[in-house]
Amino acid sequence: MPSKTFAGRFTSLEKIADFIAQAAQKAGFDSKSAYAIQLAVDEACSNIIEHGYAERENGKICCNYEVLENGLKIVIQDWGKSFNPNEVPKPNFEVALEDLKPRGAGLYFMKEIMDEVNFEFDNKDGNLLTMIKRK
Amino acid sequence: MPSKTFAGRFTSLEKIADFIAQAAQKAGFDSKSAYAIQLAVDEACSNIIEHGYAERENGKICCNYEVLENGLKIVIQDWGKSFNPNEVPKPNFEVALEDLKPRGAGLYFMKEIMDEVNFEFDNKDGNLLTMIKRK
Protein backbone atom coordinates (compact mmCIF):
# COMPACT_ATOMS: atom_id res chain seq x y z
CA MET A 1 0.00 0.00 0.00
CA PRO A 2 1.69 3.26 -1.10
CA SER A 3 1.65 5.66 1.79
CA LYS A 4 2.83 9.17 2.56
CA THR A 5 2.78 11.23 5.72
CA PHE A 6 2.06 14.95 5.73
CA ALA A 7 2.17 17.69 8.34
CA GLY A 8 -1.35 18.41 9.59
CA ARG A 9 -1.45 21.92 8.16
CA PHE A 10 -3.48 23.55 5.43
CA THR A 11 -0.31 24.07 3.40
CA SER A 12 -0.11 20.28 3.03
CA LEU A 13 -3.42 20.12 1.15
CA GLU A 14 -1.84 20.78 -2.24
CA LYS A 15 0.79 18.07 -1.71
CA ILE A 16 -1.88 15.64 -0.57
CA ALA A 17 -3.86 16.45 -3.72
CA ASP A 18 -0.81 15.65 -5.87
CA PHE A 19 -0.32 12.32 -4.08
CA ILE A 20 -3.99 11.42 -4.57
CA ALA A 21 -3.92 12.53 -8.20
CA GLN A 22 -1.16 9.97 -8.79
CA ALA A 23 -3.20 7.31 -7.04
CA ALA A 24 -6.29 8.07 -9.14
CA GLN A 25 -4.23 7.97 -12.30
CA LYS A 26 -2.67 4.63 -11.37
CA ALA A 27 -6.15 3.29 -10.71
CA GLY A 28 -7.14 4.42 -14.21
CA PHE A 29 -9.75 7.05 -13.36
CA ASP A 30 -10.55 9.73 -15.92
CA SER A 31 -9.70 13.32 -15.12
CA LYS A 32 -13.18 14.19 -13.92
CA SER A 33 -13.34 11.30 -11.42
CA ALA A 34 -9.74 11.93 -10.38
CA TYR A 35 -10.72 15.51 -9.61
CA ALA A 36 -13.70 14.35 -7.53
CA ILE A 37 -11.51 11.95 -5.54
CA GLN A 38 -9.06 14.76 -4.80
CA LEU A 39 -11.98 16.87 -3.64
CA ALA A 40 -13.22 14.16 -1.23
CA VAL A 41 -9.73 13.71 0.22
CA ASP A 42 -9.23 17.47 0.50
CA GLU A 43 -12.46 17.76 2.47
CA ALA A 44 -11.42 14.88 4.75
CA CYS A 45 -7.96 16.30 5.42
CA SER A 46 -9.25 19.87 5.85
CA ASN A 47 -11.56 18.53 8.55
CA ILE A 48 -8.77 16.65 10.30
CA ILE A 49 -6.60 19.77 10.33
CA GLU A 50 -9.40 22.15 11.30
CA HIS A 51 -11.43 20.01 13.70
CA GLY A 52 -9.36 16.91 14.57
CA TYR A 53 -6.18 18.83 15.30
CA ALA A 54 -8.01 22.12 15.89
CA GLU A 55 -5.26 23.76 13.82
CA ARG A 56 -2.56 22.70 16.29
CA GLU A 57 0.73 22.64 14.44
CA ASN A 58 2.15 19.22 15.28
CA GLY A 59 -0.41 16.71 14.01
CA LYS A 60 0.31 14.27 11.20
CA ILE A 61 -1.84 12.95 8.43
CA CYS A 62 -0.92 9.70 6.78
CA CYS A 63 -2.46 8.96 3.39
CA ASN A 64 -2.46 5.40 2.07
CA TYR A 65 -4.00 3.99 -1.03
CA GLU A 66 -4.57 0.69 -2.75
CA VAL A 67 -5.48 0.27 -6.39
CA LEU A 68 -8.38 -2.15 -6.48
CA GLU A 69 -9.41 -4.30 -9.38
CA ASN A 70 -12.32 -1.96 -10.08
CA GLY A 71 -11.38 1.21 -8.26
CA LEU A 72 -9.33 2.84 -5.56
CA LYS A 73 -9.22 2.52 -1.79
CA ILE A 74 -7.87 5.42 0.22
CA VAL A 75 -7.13 5.26 3.92
CA ILE A 76 -6.45 8.46 5.83
CA GLN A 77 -4.96 8.17 9.27
CA ASP A 78 -4.78 10.83 11.95
CA TRP A 79 -4.26 11.07 15.67
CA GLY A 80 -6.57 13.98 16.43
CA LYS A 81 -9.92 14.34 18.14
CA SER A 82 -12.61 11.88 17.23
CA PHE A 83 -16.18 12.80 16.37
CA ASN A 84 -19.44 11.10 15.57
CA PRO A 85 -20.10 11.41 11.86
CA ASN A 86 -23.63 10.10 12.36
CA GLU A 87 -24.44 13.20 14.34
CA VAL A 88 -23.45 15.54 11.51
CA PRO A 89 -26.63 16.72 9.80
CA LYS A 90 -26.90 16.71 6.03
CA PRO A 91 -26.48 20.27 4.77
CA ASN A 92 -29.55 21.86 3.22
CA PHE A 93 -28.85 23.73 -0.02
CA GLU A 94 -32.53 24.08 -0.87
CA VAL A 95 -33.01 27.26 1.05
CA ALA A 96 -32.94 30.94 0.20
CA LEU A 97 -29.45 32.39 -0.21
CA GLU A 98 -29.66 34.40 3.03
CA ASP A 99 -30.50 31.22 4.98
CA LEU A 100 -27.50 29.21 3.77
CA LYS A 101 -25.20 28.30 6.65
CA PRO A 102 -21.58 28.53 5.58
CA ARG A 103 -20.46 25.19 7.04
CA GLY A 104 -21.07 21.50 6.91
CA ALA A 105 -20.55 20.51 3.29
CA GLY A 106 -17.32 18.53 3.68
CA LEU A 107 -18.71 15.25 4.93
CA TYR A 108 -21.58 15.48 2.49
CA PHE A 109 -19.21 15.96 -0.47
CA MET A 110 -17.15 12.95 0.64
CA LYS A 111 -20.24 10.75 0.78
CA GLU A 112 -21.60 12.04 -2.52
CA ILE A 113 -18.34 11.46 -4.33
CA MET A 114 -17.08 8.20 -2.85
CA ASP A 115 -18.90 4.88 -2.92
CA GLU A 116 -17.84 3.99 0.63
CA VAL A 117 -16.88 6.30 3.50
CA ASN A 118 -16.10 4.65 6.79
CA PHE A 119 -14.70 6.14 10.00
CA GLU A 120 -12.98 4.15 12.80
CA PHE A 121 -11.77 6.11 15.80
CA ASP A 122 -9.26 5.59 18.57
CA ASN A 123 -7.91 2.23 17.61
CA LYS A 124 -4.19 1.61 18.07
CA ASP A 125 -3.48 3.08 14.60
CA GLY A 126 -5.22 6.38 15.42
CA ASN A 127 -8.36 7.40 13.53
CA LEU A 128 -8.89 5.67 10.22
CA LEU A 129 -11.02 7.01 7.44
CA THR A 130 -11.44 4.52 4.64
CA MET A 131 -12.95 5.68 1.37
CA ILE A 132 -13.51 3.62 -1.75
CA LYS A 133 -14.29 4.91 -5.22
CA ARG A 134 -15.38 2.33 -7.77
CA LYS A 135 -15.39 2.78 -11.51
CA MET B 1 -1.78 51.12 -69.16
CA PRO B 2 -4.05 48.48 -67.57
CA SER B 3 -7.59 49.72 -67.66
CA LYS B 4 -11.04 48.51 -66.66
CA THR B 5 -14.49 50.02 -67.08
CA PHE B 6 -17.16 49.79 -64.42
CA ALA B 7 -20.84 50.71 -64.24
CA GLY B 8 -21.25 54.02 -62.41
CA ARG B 9 -23.11 52.48 -59.46
CA PHE B 10 -22.24 52.07 -55.80
CA THR B 11 -22.22 48.28 -56.27
CA SER B 12 -19.13 48.72 -58.46
CA LEU B 13 -17.08 50.17 -55.61
CA GLU B 14 -15.97 46.77 -54.31
CA LYS B 15 -14.86 45.65 -57.78
CA ILE B 16 -13.00 48.92 -58.28
CA ALA B 17 -11.27 48.36 -54.93
CA ASP B 18 -10.14 44.90 -56.04
CA PHE B 19 -8.76 46.31 -59.30
CA ILE B 20 -6.89 49.03 -57.43
CA ALA B 21 -5.61 46.54 -54.83
CA GLN B 22 -3.97 44.61 -57.67
CA ALA B 23 -2.45 47.81 -59.02
CA ALA B 24 -1.04 48.76 -55.62
CA GLN B 25 0.39 45.30 -55.19
CA LYS B 26 2.03 45.37 -58.64
CA ALA B 27 3.52 48.73 -57.73
CA GLY B 28 4.96 47.15 -54.58
CA PHE B 29 3.08 49.11 -51.94
CA ASP B 30 2.73 47.63 -48.46
CA SER B 31 -0.71 46.67 -47.22
CA LYS B 32 -1.24 49.90 -45.31
CA SER B 33 -0.44 52.13 -48.30
CA ALA B 34 -2.43 49.85 -50.60
CA TYR B 35 -5.39 50.31 -48.27
CA ALA B 36 -5.00 54.09 -48.34
CA ILE B 37 -4.85 54.11 -52.15
CA GLN B 38 -8.06 52.08 -52.30
CA LEU B 39 -9.65 54.57 -49.95
CA ALA B 40 -8.68 57.55 -52.15
CA VAL B 41 -10.04 55.84 -55.25
CA ASP B 42 -13.22 54.81 -53.43
CA GLU B 43 -13.82 58.42 -52.43
CA ALA B 44 -13.20 59.61 -56.00
CA CYS B 45 -15.54 57.04 -57.54
CA SER B 46 -18.22 57.53 -54.87
CA ASN B 47 -18.22 61.22 -55.78
CA ILE B 48 -18.48 60.52 -59.49
CA ILE B 49 -21.46 58.21 -58.90
CA GLU B 50 -23.16 60.45 -56.36
CA HIS B 51 -22.44 63.90 -57.74
CA GLY B 52 -21.09 63.49 -61.30
CA TYR B 53 -23.78 61.06 -62.39
CA ALA B 54 -26.20 62.13 -59.64
CA GLU B 55 -26.93 58.43 -59.18
CA ARG B 56 -28.21 58.06 -62.73
CA GLU B 57 -27.90 54.42 -63.72
CA ASN B 58 -26.12 54.56 -67.07
CA GLY B 59 -22.81 56.30 -66.39
CA LYS B 60 -19.45 54.57 -66.75
CA ILE B 61 -16.25 54.84 -64.78
CA CYS B 62 -13.00 53.84 -66.40
CA CYS B 63 -10.06 53.14 -64.12
CA ASN B 64 -6.53 53.12 -65.54
CA TYR B 65 -3.26 52.74 -63.81
CA GLU B 66 0.42 52.85 -64.55
CA VAL B 67 3.12 51.45 -62.30
CA LEU B 68 5.75 54.16 -62.02
CA GLU B 69 9.37 53.69 -61.12
CA ASN B 70 8.70 55.01 -57.65
CA GLY B 71 4.95 54.67 -57.25
CA LEU B 72 1.60 54.36 -58.93
CA LYS B 73 -0.39 56.63 -61.21
CA ILE B 74 -4.16 56.17 -61.35
CA VAL B 75 -6.38 57.87 -63.89
CA ILE B 76 -10.13 57.80 -63.39
CA GLN B 77 -12.31 58.78 -66.29
CA ASP B 78 -16.00 59.68 -66.25
CA TRP B 79 -18.51 61.46 -68.41
CA GLY B 80 -20.62 63.08 -65.72
CA LYS B 81 -21.09 66.61 -64.44
CA SER B 82 -17.98 68.66 -63.86
CA PHE B 83 -17.30 70.71 -60.74
CA ASN B 84 -14.71 73.08 -59.43
CA PRO B 85 -12.59 71.31 -56.85
CA ASN B 86 -11.01 74.61 -55.84
CA GLU B 87 -14.37 75.76 -54.56
CA VAL B 88 -14.73 72.81 -52.20
CA PRO B 89 -13.85 73.98 -48.69
CA LYS B 90 -11.55 71.91 -46.47
CA PRO B 91 -13.65 70.06 -43.90
CA ASN B 92 -13.20 71.14 -40.30
CA PHE B 93 -12.89 68.27 -37.84
CA GLU B 94 -11.76 70.52 -35.02
CA VAL B 95 -15.23 71.37 -33.84
CA ALA B 96 -17.58 70.01 -31.21
CA LEU B 97 -19.31 66.77 -32.18
CA GLU B 98 -22.69 68.43 -32.59
CA ASP B 99 -21.21 70.94 -35.05
CA LEU B 100 -19.67 68.35 -37.39
CA LYS B 101 -21.25 68.49 -40.85
CA PRO B 102 -21.65 65.02 -42.28
CA ARG B 103 -20.25 65.75 -45.73
CA GLY B 104 -17.19 66.94 -47.52
CA ALA B 105 -14.42 64.56 -46.47
CA GLY B 106 -13.93 62.71 -49.75
CA LEU B 107 -11.81 65.24 -51.60
CA TYR B 108 -9.84 65.92 -48.45
CA PHE B 109 -9.04 62.22 -47.97
CA MET B 110 -7.89 61.96 -51.60
CA LYS B 111 -5.52 64.90 -51.19
CA GLU B 112 -4.24 63.69 -47.81
CA ILE B 113 -3.50 60.20 -49.11
CA MET B 114 -2.20 60.82 -52.61
CA ASP B 115 0.84 62.89 -53.52
CA GLU B 116 -0.83 64.40 -56.58
CA VAL B 117 -4.53 64.90 -57.30
CA ASN B 118 -5.38 66.62 -60.55
CA PHE B 119 -8.76 67.15 -62.22
CA GLU B 120 -9.31 67.95 -65.92
CA PHE B 121 -12.89 68.41 -67.10
CA ASP B 122 -14.76 68.25 -70.36
CA ASN B 123 -11.95 67.37 -72.66
CA LYS B 124 -12.62 64.89 -75.45
CA ASP B 125 -11.93 61.95 -73.12
CA GLY B 126 -14.49 63.06 -70.54
CA ASN B 127 -13.39 64.12 -67.07
CA LEU B 128 -9.98 62.89 -66.03
CA LEU B 129 -8.84 62.58 -62.45
CA THR B 130 -5.16 61.75 -62.19
CA MET B 131 -3.76 60.71 -58.84
CA ILE B 132 -0.20 59.71 -58.06
CA LYS B 133 1.04 57.96 -54.95
CA ARG B 134 4.77 57.83 -54.48
CA LYS B 135 6.65 55.49 -52.20
Next chain:
Amino acid sequence: MEITTKQYKRCDLVKAVGRIDSNTAPELEKKFNEILDNGSSGVAFDMAEVDFISSRGLWVLLETQKTCKKNKGKLVLVNVSENMQQALDLAGVKHFIDIYDDLTEAIGSF
Protein backbone atom coordinates in the same frame (compact mmCIF):
# COMPACT_ATOMS: atom_id res chain seq x y z
CA MET C 1 -21.86 43.40 -45.61
CA GLU C 2 -23.35 41.29 -42.84
CA ILE C 3 -24.51 42.89 -39.62
CA THR C 4 -25.21 41.04 -36.40
CA THR C 5 -26.33 42.48 -33.10
CA LYS C 6 -26.36 41.34 -29.52
CA GLN C 7 -27.88 42.93 -26.46
CA TYR C 8 -26.09 43.40 -23.19
CA LYS C 9 -27.64 44.92 -20.13
CA ARG C 10 -26.34 48.47 -20.76
CA CYS C 11 -25.52 48.45 -24.47
CA ASP C 12 -26.11 46.88 -27.83
CA LEU C 13 -23.19 45.31 -29.67
CA VAL C 14 -23.21 45.69 -33.44
CA LYS C 15 -20.77 43.69 -35.52
CA ALA C 16 -20.29 44.23 -39.23
CA VAL C 17 -18.44 41.95 -41.61
CA GLY C 18 -17.10 43.32 -44.90
CA ARG C 19 -16.88 46.74 -46.52
CA ILE C 20 -18.56 49.93 -45.36
CA ASP C 21 -18.67 52.10 -48.45
CA SER C 22 -21.31 54.24 -50.17
CA ASN C 23 -23.02 51.04 -51.24
CA THR C 24 -23.31 49.43 -47.82
CA ALA C 25 -23.17 52.32 -45.34
CA PRO C 26 -26.95 52.89 -45.57
CA GLU C 27 -27.56 49.37 -44.22
CA LEU C 28 -25.35 50.07 -41.24
CA GLU C 29 -27.04 53.43 -40.72
CA LYS C 30 -30.42 51.71 -40.74
CA LYS C 31 -29.28 49.16 -38.16
CA PHE C 32 -27.94 51.86 -35.82
CA ASN C 33 -31.14 53.86 -36.21
CA GLU C 34 -33.26 50.81 -35.41
CA ILE C 35 -31.32 50.31 -32.20
CA LEU C 36 -31.54 53.97 -31.23
CA ASP C 37 -35.25 54.09 -32.10
CA ASN C 38 -35.75 51.19 -29.70
CA GLY C 39 -34.61 53.41 -26.89
CA SER C 40 -31.00 52.27 -26.54
CA SER C 41 -28.32 54.92 -26.43
CA GLY C 42 -25.36 52.66 -25.69
CA VAL C 43 -23.81 51.06 -28.75
CA ALA C 44 -20.53 49.19 -29.16
CA PHE C 45 -19.44 48.68 -32.76
CA ASP C 46 -17.14 45.71 -33.31
CA MET C 47 -14.94 46.38 -36.36
CA ALA C 48 -12.85 43.20 -36.13
CA GLU C 49 -14.17 41.98 -39.46
CA VAL C 50 -14.69 45.29 -41.22
CA ASP C 51 -12.14 45.42 -43.98
CA PHE C 52 -12.86 48.81 -45.45
CA ILE C 53 -14.51 52.02 -44.35
CA SER C 54 -14.89 55.16 -46.48
CA SER C 55 -15.81 58.66 -45.39
CA ARG C 56 -19.45 57.73 -46.00
CA GLY C 57 -19.08 55.03 -43.35
CA LEU C 58 -17.30 57.36 -40.95
CA TRP C 59 -20.18 59.82 -41.20
CA VAL C 60 -22.56 57.06 -40.18
CA LEU C 61 -20.45 56.48 -37.06
CA LEU C 62 -20.22 60.19 -36.26
CA GLU C 63 -23.94 60.82 -36.78
CA THR C 64 -24.74 57.78 -34.63
CA GLN C 65 -22.52 59.19 -31.91
CA LYS C 66 -24.38 62.51 -32.12
CA THR C 67 -27.69 60.78 -31.45
CA CYS C 68 -26.25 58.58 -28.67
CA LYS C 69 -24.77 61.59 -26.89
CA LYS C 70 -27.99 63.52 -27.26
CA ASN C 71 -29.67 60.63 -25.44
CA LYS C 72 -27.00 60.55 -22.69
CA GLY C 73 -25.36 57.46 -24.11
CA LYS C 74 -22.38 56.80 -26.33
CA LEU C 75 -21.04 54.86 -29.28
CA VAL C 76 -17.68 53.14 -28.82
CA LEU C 77 -15.56 51.24 -31.33
CA VAL C 78 -13.66 48.03 -30.72
CA ASN C 79 -11.17 45.91 -32.65
CA VAL C 80 -10.10 48.62 -35.07
CA SER C 81 -7.37 47.25 -37.34
CA GLU C 82 -4.40 49.32 -38.44
CA ASN C 83 -5.95 49.90 -41.86
CA MET C 84 -9.27 51.10 -40.43
CA GLN C 85 -7.33 53.28 -38.00
CA GLN C 86 -5.79 55.15 -40.95
CA ALA C 87 -9.21 56.10 -42.23
CA LEU C 88 -10.40 57.05 -38.74
CA ASP C 89 -7.31 59.20 -38.21
CA LEU C 90 -7.98 61.21 -41.38
CA ALA C 91 -11.22 62.46 -39.82
CA GLY C 92 -9.91 62.67 -36.25
CA VAL C 93 -12.55 60.16 -35.19
CA LYS C 94 -10.80 59.44 -31.90
CA HIS C 95 -11.71 62.93 -30.69
CA PHE C 96 -15.36 62.02 -30.97
CA ILE C 97 -15.53 58.26 -30.34
CA ASP C 98 -13.68 56.13 -27.78
CA ILE C 99 -11.84 53.18 -29.26
CA TYR C 100 -11.19 49.99 -27.27
CA ASP C 101 -8.80 47.16 -28.08
CA ASP C 102 -10.83 44.55 -26.32
CA LEU C 103 -14.51 43.65 -26.50
CA THR C 104 -14.85 43.09 -22.76
CA GLU C 105 -13.34 46.51 -22.06
CA ALA C 106 -15.74 48.08 -24.52
CA ILE C 107 -18.82 46.40 -23.04
CA GLY C 108 -17.51 47.04 -19.52
CA SER C 109 -17.34 50.78 -20.24
CA PHE C 110 -21.12 51.19 -20.34
Next chain:
Amino acid sequence: MEITTKQYKRCDLVKAVGRIDSNTAPELEKKFNEILDNGSSGVAFDMAEVDFISSRGLWVLLETQKTCKKNKGKLVLVNVSENMQQALDLAGVKHFIDIYDDLTEAIGSF
Protein backbone atom coordinates in the same frame (compact mmCIF):
# COMPACT_ATOMS: atom_id res chain seq x y z
CA MET D 1 -2.91 31.27 -5.50
CA GLU D 2 -2.56 34.53 -7.39
CA ILE D 3 -5.38 37.02 -7.49
CA THR D 4 -5.68 39.91 -9.93
CA THR D 5 -8.46 42.44 -10.19
CA LYS D 6 -9.70 44.87 -12.78
CA GLN D 7 -12.35 47.54 -12.57
CA TYR D 8 -15.06 48.01 -15.12
CA LYS D 9 -17.66 50.73 -14.93
CA ARG D 10 -20.34 48.59 -13.23
CA CYS D 11 -18.35 45.74 -11.72
CA ASP D 12 -15.02 44.49 -10.51
CA LEU D 13 -13.44 41.49 -12.17
CA VAL D 14 -11.50 39.14 -9.90
CA LYS D 15 -9.34 36.45 -11.42
CA ALA D 16 -7.67 33.73 -9.36
CA VAL D 17 -4.98 31.35 -10.54
CA GLY D 18 -4.44 28.06 -8.72
CA ARG D 19 -6.17 26.18 -5.92
CA ILE D 20 -8.90 27.50 -3.66
CA ASP D 21 -8.72 25.25 -0.62
CA SER D 22 -8.70 25.77 3.15
CA ASN D 23 -5.20 27.14 2.81
CA THR D 24 -5.89 29.76 0.16
CA ALA D 25 -9.63 30.52 0.49
CA PRO D 26 -9.00 33.18 3.17
CA GLU D 27 -6.92 35.22 0.69
CA LEU D 28 -9.75 35.17 -1.80
CA GLU D 29 -12.23 36.05 0.93
CA LYS D 30 -10.07 39.00 1.90
CA LYS D 31 -9.90 40.23 -1.69
CA PHE D 32 -13.68 40.04 -2.13
CA ASN D 33 -14.22 41.83 1.17
CA GLU D 34 -11.83 44.59 0.17
CA ILE D 35 -13.81 45.15 -3.02
CA LEU D 36 -17.14 45.11 -1.21
CA ASP D 37 -15.80 47.42 1.50
CA ASN D 38 -14.87 49.88 -1.24
CA GLY D 39 -18.51 50.22 -2.10
CA SER D 40 -18.73 47.89 -5.08
CA SER D 41 -21.48 45.32 -5.13
CA GLY D 42 -20.92 43.97 -8.61
CA VAL D 43 -18.25 41.29 -8.85
CA ALA D 44 -17.38 38.92 -11.67
CA PHE D 45 -15.14 36.02 -10.69
CA ASP D 46 -13.10 34.55 -13.52
CA MET D 47 -12.35 30.88 -12.77
CA ALA D 48 -10.56 30.11 -16.05
CA GLU D 49 -7.34 29.35 -14.20
CA VAL D 50 -8.71 28.00 -10.96
CA ASP D 51 -7.83 24.34 -10.90
CA PHE D 52 -9.39 23.28 -7.63
CA ILE D 53 -12.11 24.53 -5.33
CA SER D 54 -13.18 22.86 -2.08
CA SER D 55 -16.29 23.49 0.00
CA ARG D 56 -14.33 26.11 1.90
CA GLY D 57 -13.89 28.01 -1.36
CA LEU D 58 -17.53 27.58 -2.31
CA TRP D 59 -18.58 29.14 0.98
CA VAL D 60 -16.46 32.17 0.18
CA LEU D 61 -18.36 32.55 -3.09
CA LEU D 62 -21.75 32.06 -1.43
CA GLU D 63 -21.02 34.46 1.42
CA THR D 64 -19.74 37.03 -1.08
CA GLN D 65 -22.97 36.65 -3.02
CA LYS D 66 -24.95 37.24 0.19
CA THR D 67 -23.21 40.57 0.72
CA CYS D 68 -23.50 41.60 -2.94
CA LYS D 69 -27.23 40.89 -2.97
CA LYS D 70 -27.72 42.73 0.29
CA ASN D 71 -26.14 45.73 -1.45
CA LYS D 72 -28.37 45.34 -4.55
CA GLY D 73 -25.55 43.89 -6.58
CA LYS D 74 -24.46 40.42 -7.55
CA LEU D 75 -21.55 38.03 -7.92
CA VAL D 76 -21.32 36.09 -11.17
CA LEU D 77 -18.91 33.35 -12.20
CA VAL D 78 -17.27 32.94 -15.57
CA ASN D 79 -15.11 30.31 -17.27
CA VAL D 80 -16.03 27.45 -14.96
CA SER D 81 -14.32 24.27 -16.18
CA GLU D 82 -16.01 20.89 -16.09
CA ASN D 83 -14.05 19.91 -12.99
CA MET D 84 -15.00 23.07 -11.09
CA GLN D 85 -18.58 22.57 -12.24
CA GLN D 86 -18.67 19.20 -10.42
CA ALA D 87 -17.81 20.87 -7.14
CA LEU D 88 -20.31 23.68 -7.76
CA ASP D 89 -23.04 21.16 -8.57
CA LEU D 90 -22.54 19.34 -5.25
CA ALA D 91 -23.64 22.49 -3.43
CA GLY D 92 -26.22 23.59 -6.00
CA VAL D 93 -24.25 26.80 -6.51
CA LYS D 94 -26.06 27.58 -9.78
CA HIS D 95 -29.24 28.28 -7.80
CA PHE D 96 -27.47 31.11 -6.04
CA ILE D 97 -24.93 32.42 -8.54
CA ASP D 98 -25.22 32.99 -12.31
CA ILE D 99 -22.53 31.33 -14.34
CA TYR D 100 -21.40 32.70 -17.73
CA ASP D 101 -19.33 30.97 -20.39
CA ASP D 102 -17.87 34.14 -21.72
CA LEU D 103 -16.17 37.07 -20.00
CA THR D 104 -17.86 39.70 -22.16
CA GLU D 105 -21.28 38.22 -21.37
CA ALA D 106 -20.44 38.26 -17.68
CA ILE D 107 -19.26 41.87 -17.69
CA GLY D 108 -22.14 42.84 -19.96
CA SER D 109 -24.65 41.47 -17.42
CA PHE D 110 -23.97 44.25 -14.91
